[in-house]
Amino acid sequence: MGEETEVPVNGHTFEETWRVRISTPGGDMLGAGILVGADSVLTCAHVIPWDGGPQPTAEVVAELVGVAGTPAVRARVAERCWVPELADSRGDVALLRLAEPQDARHAAPLHRVAPSPGRAVRMCGFPRTKGLADGVWFRATIAGPSGPRGEWVQLFPATPEETVRPGFSGAAVTDAETHRVLGMVVSRYDDRSSAAPDGKLHLSYMIPIETVVRYLPLIGDHVTGRRGNSLPPVPSGAPRDREFARWLARWFRAAEGTRHIEAIVIKKGEAARAATLSRAVALADREVVADPPLPGAAHTPRLPSPRSPGPPGGGTNGHVVTRALDDTVPPVGSVDLALDVSGETVALFAERVADRLGLRTGGGDGGVGRFGDIRAVPLTIVAEGVDYAADPVALVEFTDLLAARGARLLLVFRNPDSQSLELALRMADPSKDEITARLDRVRDRIEHIARRERTAYDRVALIAPVRPVPQEAAGLRLDLTGLRRDPELGSRRFLPKLAAFESAVESGLLRVEEAIGRAEAGVARRNELRGRLEAFFALLAARSLEEEQAAAPLYRAAHNLLFQAPCELAEAERAVELFATAVRQHTHRPRGGDRP
Template structure:
């Protein structure tokens, strides 16, 4: 049963040249893998056979185990004509399954390098619920040994300490099985690799028919793999979820604040979707408490640990295990000696030091960043990247890229009142909240106007309808301010983009809504909801205009710097050479300092001057000519 609904590999997704089948030297299929580079393949540790001998007692913290030296065969099944090549576990890159099922990742080194163009596009993405994914494995069934595609949707954090992400198979028959371990989990929309298949669960205890039993699959997100194998960091694109500074293990903490943060990150009962807190400059303990809590909640970096260097980090060892149900969690492994053995280390989570009520769930923060000096467009770009949205292109805007997308992320924004436009950023975070985001907004000045706005937006004490109307008033006032800012920005670059002028009309519409003949009735609520959508769309539209203008202004400033750098090179030449190139410099300078600036024309003028400088600076000086 079930094989009739499976999708043969040659009839569906094509182009995944990174797909790897791992077999014994005798040809028996062991599992799957992901080509990361010409000579590197990622897979699950339990896929690699170990030598003879009983598994050690993991209750002994100093148990040392040898890294497996078994040779396996690796074949790029997505590359026509590829032949199997030998591979072994890379030095210091085997993290076997621990007693609590964490870990279970390994990096193989190929004896014969492959074409690096076939490597996988690994990408850091928040594993949000409902995302459609594909995976291809190699079951033992003879007809399917060349690969079979399964489909699933991501559900949410699961497994040991939340390291895994549960996947709902599209049909019960598409639950992963032996032969899928180590397979790439690929986003159906962007075709980026988001994780790796690790386990499955079948409910065999129920008396219900097999078609009605629980069937689940699990993956390890790429960020968790990086946490265990820092060596693969060089192959992963996308910004890290945690951009706050690390703090030393012994740093003092505000325990009450840590307890509150743990509850908020866990979305405990009684916590609010949007919270605004103040950490004043100089409040080092409170700031360290926030940074540590975010690090504990991050998938990639353990608390107290700086960003990994791009070099292999040997880790704790444990014999392999087959696919099975996920048990509860314990500490991850750490560094091992260079002699090919490893020692189980203390946990970076610090459970012996931290009571459970101070520990936020792993993966409970999707994005944490210091927004000091950042624009709305900058923050929107980071949000879009964490959602795995495709780039908008040269003329696109990150704000526009979000479009009508849901934003099921938990976001920490530190230094909101020190952003490039604090009020605009608070308005934008309110828009993100309307799309489903949970937000912790951190301010440094208790008297800031942006904090006042954030508190007013998050005020649960108001009547809901009155609060919605007041929020609309604030949004429209903000749109008016942003329209003025957009006018100033767009006037600097030609062709000058038209700026929407909708604030005045929106104010009239809001006044009409407040005078609605049926306040509080069904028709009023429908009109209120429609107007909220209209205002939200106008806010997005004006932020997109500003984002595009800011990108063009940044390009103009970059060209100004390039022009002056080449002028400095010319200054070391003779006066005659400087005079010869001076007209080109003046032309480029005038174009770049004119408002509006014709950006394309100015860019050509800068390049003409740069070419002239290159011509002069590559000639010998007058007195050096032979």
């Protein structure tokens, strides 16, 4: 299927030393794996031959193909590290123990991160296709949670030919930018009856590392990145508020009518509400196991089956079990970050958000300043104890910035009379006057974009090739007019539209500023060349008139190029260098009257 687009491993410039090929002792290829530590390999359970017993007992062969010259090693499923595919398609992970330890420096950099839509990833599998048995790279982007109860993450293949296939199960899904391992390939979907342009719907799926840790806690010591959920566990037998649990489940599902920002109060001593919140977050988290066990969780495994299922939750193969879930249970993966912010600064909170986005802050402000440049924050965040933060009002204002970039926030307060709660409530459900004020601020921002566009036109015209300037202001003005006439203006349903438009305006400004930045870089280089030209002309001025006249045409040619608009930088740079070379030749020999 489209093998001409595939990239064999030996043609790739970056080698992932943790890549493992798994086969039978007889040489039949089974799938892929990931080296964890020195003596373990993570893979999908369905990759390993199994007769239905407590766990597989047969040996397989693991080859560390990312390290040249490394011999193959025998391996078996480690004790209590076998989670076969459950009746509802969850699970399907296994950890193999190698007969001979490997160099731990080759182990995979497993990392917790929110599976944000649009993140570029890649993976290497071992299809049985002739010529590709040594591995082939596929590219994809993260689409979002999918699969059984949201345990999987759907991937959009970069091309239809790069849909995963047999031989990819168990392969590492690696962040294209950081080279960290974010998950493991688990399945594919290839629907020939789709209305897609080529008649097929091509999808791939991965299990995020956090979900793997949920099933195999043993690998937790090898995973970097802080846990998404740091709220306290639910005490055994703690009372629960069922109505509150049902409301929380709806909010985590982003059900119709729920808001991007919600501010609630759980007073000290309200044990049932506090336990209900912690339980809901644990159920929504990928890694933490809630108490009691997940409703509807079937722990009866099934025998292996071919791995080309239909859409998760239904099925072209007729083997996926669907069941009604408790309406107090949110989908797995529906919370990205949950923490107690009591005593925390805005900078530390921003650092936690940046960590979940996979960003590297590196700044003394904890990364707060970076969020002015970030176009999207596709996270669902629970912040508890907001009114006990180091600066509650500033923290609430920062959450408003996150919401404007797409974040959904559940802000939990303890004091119903706190000033920060009042501010959060206004943000969550502002008055008509406040909405009008926000629209006026957006209008002012659009006018600022229009002014910056004029600056961009002026600066871009100075350097060739003249690049097009983003034309944002005109369209945004029209959109703003439509927004002011929206029939839902003043209702709760209007707020997501306003937040999305505010985010679009900020993104438009960022694109214009990027255009100005590129133009300014060209202008700075032009000015640098002008200074270099005049410096060499000053050197020539001390020579004889004859020598000055000889180099004059070169000077004029460079000068004309540097002072015309638009300036062809590459051509001007060559002209300046020609003049500089001529000046060096004149200044490194005796003056005309002193020659013998």
